[in-house]
Amino acid sequence: MIARLRGILIEKQAPEIVVDVGGVGYEVLVPMTTLYQLPALGDEVALYTHFVVREDAQQLYGFADTSSRQLFRDLIKVNGVGPKMALAIQSGMDSDDFVRCVQDGDTASLVRVPGVGKKTAERLVIEMRDRLQKWQVPAGLASAPREAVVDAAAEAEAALVALGYKPQEASRAIAALETEGQGSDALIRQALKNMIK
Structure with a gap:
């Protein structure tokens, strides 16, 4: 079981990231709430992980804190x-x-x-x-600064589709936002808030 990773963040394409640990690149799926807290590419990142092994795939899921990982573990028991x-x-x-x-x-x-x-x-x-009676909500971690993305709207739209929204829904959600000067993380966050209201 891989319980934790610490290394250099080398790729970030929601919901998947790649963390270089001693020359080995680990593909990690992260929820958007964790993605918002990631540092810029090239910076060190530490994630608590949950490893899922299936017949057709092995996937590593990453979380900013142990409480979020525990919530994930509780959810997949449902x-x-x-x-x-x-x-x-x-x-x-x-x-x-x-x-x-x-x-x-x-x-x-x-x-x-x-x-x-x-x-x-x-x-x-x-x-x-x-x-959830025993589960503690963690204190919010401050968001780390994130680099600007050249085509933030397209990246945000792709992330929404990867999360399960239909392409038309994702396109409409991003089109309804003011995209000028905003990074993909901010656009994804705003779109999700609007879609879940």
């Missing part, structure tokens, strides 16, 4: 929720919002996340309620 959906949930809302949705039984907010239907949202509320 019947019908796999790693891809857990990543979408953690990308679509921060941990505090997810905890609030579960505690308040707010399935309406959960179904706005791509791939989460009404039955899955209800199951999440029921099955996660007990698990």
